[in-house]
Amino acid sequence: MREDSRRSRAIGLVICAGFSLGLAAQQPSGAPAPESGATSQGAAPQSNTPSPQGSPNGGATGTTLDYLYNRKPGDGSAAQGGAGGAATMQQKAMAADMLSGAENLIPPELESYLNSAEVDAQEVKAYEDLFKQTVNLLRDKRQAAVAVGNLYTLSEYPWDAGISRQLANRVLSFWDMRNNQAELDAANRALQQKVKVASRNADMISDDVWRKEEDRTRRNAINGRPQGQGSKQGNQGDKNNGNKAFLPSPKDASDAVSGVMGKLQLTEEYFNSLDSRARMRLNEKEMEELEKKAKADFKKFVDVLFQGRRHYHARVSADFYRILFGDGDLPPELAQQAALSSEIIRQTESDIEVFKFKVQQQKVASGSKILREAFFKSQYHPAFQSVLRAQKLQTAEYYEKLQQVQAMIEAKDFVKLETTLKALEKDVVDFDGTKPRALVDGVKRESQMRLGMAKLAAQQGQLDKAMEEFRVAAATWPGNPDLETASKQFFASQDTKNQGADDFDRAVKDANFRLIFEKQLQFAGAVHGDPKREEQLKSALEKVKGAELAYEKASLLDRSRDPFGAWEALELATQDWPEDSKLNKFRADVSVRATDFVASISKARDAERRGDDGFALTWMLNAQRQYPPSQIANEGIQRISNTILGRPAPVSAVAERGAKGAESPEGTKNSNSGRAD
Structure with a gap:
């Protein structure tokens, strides 16, 4: 029991001590220093985000520009100004890239390596051997x-x-x-x-x-007394002590x-x-x-x-x-x-050996690609130090020529580009110029097509479209040798068009339909877009076309020994176009061989105009007897017979033309001339 009591007291003391220590630990003493892993309440927590210096957006600057040019235009009242500024900066960037865009083809660190001197192979080998020894x-x-x-x-x-x-x-x-x-x-x-x-x-x-x-x-x-009783009696027995209060005995006090x-x-x-x-x-x-x-x-x-x-x-x-x-x-x-x-080290060593072999075989294109990939995969591999400078310079020269090719493509200098491509294919046996040539050919074809469309639009009188096509053709291929010639022709054609319109008006005024027919292509472009002139051109071409068909028909009949039919074909055509000298001349020549038939038709017409229908019918029957297929005689007989019998009859085409000829002085003149013939 006593042993348990002692242990209980000891455990109680330990618990009290532990509680006291806990309170002491919870109460700060003075101004405690924060622990290494703690963060003060007012301080911003430390971010584990990597530094933005290597980010594509350029860190804070990239974020600011992204806000100003991409998101800001939609946020404030200066939206249009921000968007315009962004477009201007984009154009400037494109222009700068056009001048020096080839720099990205070979990064500075690779260019520096390609122009550096090689290190002694034994020194590189000693370095690699020491590394292997360290690993072992x-x-x-x-x-x-x-x-x-x-x-x-x-x-x-x-x-x-x-x-x-x-x-x-x-x-x-x-x-x-x-x-x-x-x-x-x-x-x-x-x-x-x-x-x-x-x-x-x-x-x-x-x-x-x-x-x-x-x-x-x-x-x-x-x-035999409880604890403390002996001390009380001792005090009572002490006669020298006058204090009657309780005082412990020395023994009790000491204990x-x-x-x-x-x-x-x-x-x-x-x-x-x-x-x-x-x-x-x-x-x-x-x-x-x-x-x-x-x-x-x-x-x-x-x-x-x-x-x-x-x-x-x-x-x-x-x-x-x-x-x-x-x-x-x-x-x-x-x-x-x-x-x-370990895998990259092994692969890099293999790639460098392949590069050296390809350069020896003049296959610099594929070798340069392998070296480039290996370099950016393990740039600090010691094997790169042993590559000969001459081999690296071959790669550098190849990249420089590629830069020239890219610059020529951007500048659209396709004449020099073709020469450079041929030189590349000669020096680098594995260089494939198919894609650059395909690009060049495509641009040339587009430029030529645009020139053709500009010419066509100019011929149709669509000046705005023609100028736009010329502009696109020039932008597509500024060095197009046909561009200058086509532009001169275009401006010359505009002058020709104006001159052609004047000549057309003069020909219409003079009734020179033959000239209009001969220059119909030139006049078509000149009058395009002018409805009145287009109608005049169409009428003139139809008139000449009808005359030419009659002329060809008469020529065929004349060659077939049918002068009556030839004269009649010409006579019908001259009624539509009395002023045509070509028809009149041919009709005069044919009338000599058809004198009786021409005279009968002329006398019948004269009698019909005088109102002597019987006399007119007689001469029409005489003409029909001479040339039964005659259209003029047959239609005249039908018309005069209807008049005598009092029956209305439809007016035939010959009668209409005859009436027109009878009403016009020129028609009378031509008829008289025919009768004289």
Whole structure:
């Protein structure tokens, strides 16, 4: 029972002490410094977003421009001004790209490499061998200290750029961290010893206090009075003491003080034990944080090497990680980067050998492509240092010619472009100029087609469309040799058109329909768009066409020894166009061979005009007897007979033409001339 009571009191003291420590830890003392991982309430949290310097938008500047030119026009009252400014800047950018767009074909870092001198192959081989030795030390022998020494030697090579030294420093930092952990571990061992001493002292003090309590209780039991009674009697028996108040005896007072001191010492030992345990926990936490931070920093360093195309260093860094942290297998992302680094190193070495072989075979086009891809895949591979400068200059010259080709295409200088393409195909056996030539041919065809459309529009009188087609043709191919000729012809045609309109009006005024017929193509373009003149042109062409058909028919009949039919065909045509000299001349020639028939028709017409229908009918019958198929005689007989019998008859075409001829002085003149013939 007493043992249980003692343990209960001790547990109560420990609980009280723990509660007191908890309150002390919760109440800040003065102005506490924030922990390393904490963020003050007023401070902005630190972002893990990568720096925008390498972003395509150019960081804050790119974001601002994107807002001003893409989103701002739709937000404020200055929308139109912002959009116009964006269009202007875009045009300027396009113009700048037109002048120097070929720069993007070969980036500056590649151009610098192609013009740099090569490094001695033995020196490069020594570097690679030392790297392989370092890897073997880590993988096979696990000798990290010797491997770190090799890193300092590797950092002396110029193309290493001190990356190996940085890796060595990273390893040394890890070892420093291990030393810090060792110091903390030693401190924990000392604290553990203090905990043991404090626990042992507490146990001893607790036993001592318990024994004293037991002795005191036992003495009181032996004296047969409860605790405190003997002291009261002693005071009563002291006759020299005049104070009748209660005073403890010296023995009781000594035992009470001793008991209290023992309990205070027990509490102090428990507090010391708790303090040591708390310090041990803090040290353990600090060791864990050091380990965690070291791992995170090392993995981040390896990632930086991998993303920076330092694959040699990324691979050896992964081996260092495996030895330093002793995790066995690498973390997944680190293992993936190590595997990719090894594959890229192997592929790059193969690509460089293929490039050297292709350049020797004058296949610079495919070789340059392989070198370019390998360079941007693993730019800092030591094998690049051993490529001969002469081979690199061949690639640089090839890229320069490609820049010239691109500039010529942008400037539409297709004459020089053809010469450059031929030179490229001669010097670079695997260069394919099919696509550039196809582009050139397409542009030429479009320009020629636009010129043709401009000419057609000019002929149709569509001046606005013609000028637009000329402009597009010039913009498509400014150096088109046919462009200047076509433009001169266009402006000359405008002058010709104006002159042609004047000539057409003069020909219409003079009734020179034969001239209009002979120059119908020229006059068609000149009068296009003018309805009145177009109608005059159409009438003139129909008149001449009818005359020509009659002339051809008469010629055919005359050659067939049918002068009557030939004269009649000409006579009918001259009634439509009495002024045509060609018809009149041919009719006069034919009338000589058809004198009787012509005379009968003439006398019948004269009698019909005088109203002597019987006499007119007689001569028409005489003409029919001479030439039965005669259209003039047959229609005349029918017409005169209807008149004599008093029957109305439809007016035939011959009668209409005859009436017109009878009404006009020119028709009378022609009839008289025919009768004379």
